[in-house]
Amino acid sequence: MTEDSSAKTPNTIPKRIVVTRNGPYQPDPDIPIVDHLGVRIATEAAVRLCRCGQSQTRPFCDGSHVKRGFTDAKDPRRVPDKLDIHEGQQAFLFDNRGTCAHSGFCTNRLRSVFHPGEEPFISPSGARLDDLINAVRRCPSGALGIGIGPARDAALSDVSRPPGIEVSKDGPYRVTGDVELVDEDGKTIAQNAGASHEHVSLCRCGSSLNKPFCSGMHWSVSFHDPVPDPLREPTLFEWAGGYPALLDMTRIFYSRYVPEDPLLGPLFAQMSPDHPERVAAWLSEVFGGPRFYSERYGGYRRMVSQHIGKEIRPEQRALWATYMVQSADDAGLPSDPEFRAAFVAYIEWGSRIAVENSGAGAKPPPNMPVPRWWWVCNATPGARQPAAASETPDAGETDAPPGADETVQFEEHIRPLFRPMDRNSMLFAFDLWKKADVLKHRRQILARLEAGTMPCDGAWPAERIALFARWASQSETEAASE
Template structure:
């Protein structure tokens, strides 16, 4: 006789699973101890008990401020939602599973493996259009859990999912991406089940309040133009932020060490004994180097630890060159930004860092042990805002300035009225001489600046409109009036 599994008590794994309570017409309440991070992988501090907004209206996003009460938010599913239907696509190497009713439309599959996933076409999936490992990676990257893969006509969780600790990622302008087998329950502790074939390891939860498939994301954040607060447009982004943060860099390093290293006869011996979490370590190092949090130092030990991994390895120049080539290719594969400014800085570090590694790995080398982790920046002031783009539409947008005009009788002031006139690219082009975002510098050179503005020779990509020149002239004239 066999024991009826439904009569058994919960297993140890089930008892230990973290939970998120989905309050009726209210917020999400995750169990204590589930880390919350932003879309860059940076932890978000939160005091217990945590209440996460799901109506989309909170002024303290991602946390709830009870706006759902004033809004009359409802957590009911919409009858117009995409039907719950699991599609099975048979290929030469594997079966791929998809439920459009679960999809959150993040675009990871169609953007990164369009030989298999065909946006707006039928059939949507062509399972024989890519290598087996690429299929697995695409399925695992699907944040909603809509995709699955198996060797037979049943979803194989061991292939489709990654064993990760619980975490909630607050995606940019999008859903909460929950990973790590976190259980969703209602106020009575009853499980909230997903659609057919949905992953039990990862799920996307609505954050905009408009999903047709609540509490799961249906991609409606695109339709309702849901946005998080916009960061300071005057602050230059770090390379870490521009790259997409730790998740993007981890995607890149996983591709590098799973796709290129094992198949290369020169590189595979170097990494034959690497730890299973080596891609995570490299991603943490690059995150810190590119201006992000001190992930590597805090998790693994900093510069001394990194250097110790190279000592005695005697890395050859041809191995270094291949490492750099494959790393750049992996950045392409992972969809890291391809703009010239980012790639100039990215490739510069890959070249510099790999050459330092060769030097430190040589016979008899004694690298200084207590150096700080290098902090890389945009090279030669080549930032994304340092030049006008060549595409006409983008160029127009880059040249637009939000003009704050002082009211009747209001004095022209530097911070609200003058500083916003100067774009990041204007500032960068003049930093060799002075800073256009510092009032003292602009006041000191205001007559020279005004003369160039009136002559149309500043900025370099086109003259200011007359009203902007007039506003700057008013401010300059006021500086010379005795008080």
């Protein structure tokens, strides 16, 4: 089956996104919209999605494109529309650099095939066929394709899934599910040669060279989303990367490691096709995310029912845990000691509970709540001083506090107050060594300093808090006078 097999059946009405002229995207109201964690963004009616990058209500449009004078013309500096074909031992790989959104999924996960900054960019014989297919399918821009012959095969390159829009973190809209892009007149938006019709990345920062498609310029212009609650400790679910990251991990586990193992293969031979989705939903809920498993599959009682009578052996459990940790590495889940301590602790605890519940004659209690896992022994991100060399000294205080009549300077007086461990603990939300970030969140930071809950290992002395308060007040006065 070749590329033209992706054509719509006659009675199918495709979902659409209208790309308005010099304005926002208007998706059909029944296309689900989720954030980068896979959590549904509530919408009561038809919405307009910002694409100028300036809206104060992102991802929704607030009319800022009009004030900015946003235009959606393609930039002549864009990478040319050119489809490259790479023949390998097992398959042909197709790549159009003019379509690439530079998300790094291919280069970060399959370095034996994809070589950033090198020529040739692709070595199509550098991995197994299943890994090549997975890399192509995970490309959010649709720049990559694969075929057994010298034509892109949609059945291999794309995944059959319902329409959806993911608002990626500080990046583009990732559209999946064969959604049609049209202009205000209903005319189909032209795509580059070889581009997928099932998944595409749409510009959200307003600076793409290839509008409406993302060209990776969000990296160059430092596009960032607002941080809704920067001082709240992240859940394990959030720190892991949410449901998409956990699903990537479980798909790797059940497609790469389980089938090849003589002990685990028979145990999961009859699993449902959506078993990886079910496990990812369970882990999402356990790690502090939404009630995905309870709402979609039935909660704790359902999970327990899947283990009763299986008589899982200790050696099978040990392999399951080992391969799950390896899959976390393969999927690029965070490798910091704090997250991995909590992650491995649950994998060990949960898998041992599964063995207990699967034993002959076992009668596990059916109405227990889904467990909620947290950081282990308060080992939260940034709760310790890392051993790796830091780019700046571990000061924690200024060399010479400013005089009473002297202006408090950020670089000289404020930034040195924050140690590397303080900075690392907040990097998931903002950078304590960047003046713009600290200015933006100064009131929340001051409130935490005064309450003694920041930094994480002990309250600041009163004189240091007073210095920060003085700088914050001075900054507000300067902003008001501008």
